[in-house]
Amino acid sequence: MKNVILIAPPAAGKGTVSKYLVEELGYTHLSTGDLLRNEIKNGTKIGIQVKEIMDSGQFTPDNIILPLFKSELLRIKDKPFILDGMPRKLNQAEYLTDLFNELNANNYVVINIDAEREILERRIIGRRYCINCGSSYNVYFESFMPKKENICDKCEKELIQREDDNLESFSKRYEDYVREAESLIHYYKEKGLLKTIDASLSNNEIIENILKEIK
Ligand SMILES: [Zn+2]
Helix, strand or coil: CCCEEEEECCCCCCCHHHHHHHHCCEEEEEEEEHHHHHHHHHCCCHHHHHHHHHHHHCCCCCCHHHHHHHHHHHHHCCCEEEECCCCCCHHHHHHHHHHHHCCCCEEEEEEEEEEEEHHHHHHHCCCEEEEECCEEEEECCCCCCCEEEEECCCCCCCEECCCCHHHHHHHHHHHHEEEHHHHHHHHHHHHCEEEEECCCCCCCCCHHHHHHHHC
């Protein structure tokens, strides 16, 4: 199985894909956030440094993040991995290209799960949750609509919308993503490594397409 670099806008279903690869296929999931949190939790020298940087509201610099990925990749050795949210910028992608060469880990594919902005937008702003049992619904998609408007199918309690699930917060996240992803997508396309998967498909279809790409 190939290693995977996952690139996707908000609400494209990155979480579902990662979960499948980890649980069904034994991939190791590597994200910047997890690696940093781990260092902090274990109270390492880097962790202490990272906590200071985070507490002061700044971004953790590449000279801390990139070596962390390197040592993690060395640690997991030949197990397949997914990189999630890494690279975020072009210089990080270039670093990874060199690193994969160095580690002889060139059997990888860059999977870009993407859909029209409108679909992603609806996935987020259409979300509703049951205040009682936490079941989730979506008022824009037939198969996720509650049977009665604004009422949970399972427990008949009221549905609510989360504060963050609004157009403004979606737009910001989406636009930040597009700005960063553009150069990455271009970079990996040029290298012939980019595989784009339609995020508007069902979860099963997405997984099926991904399986074709990683075999
Ligand atoms: Zn409910």
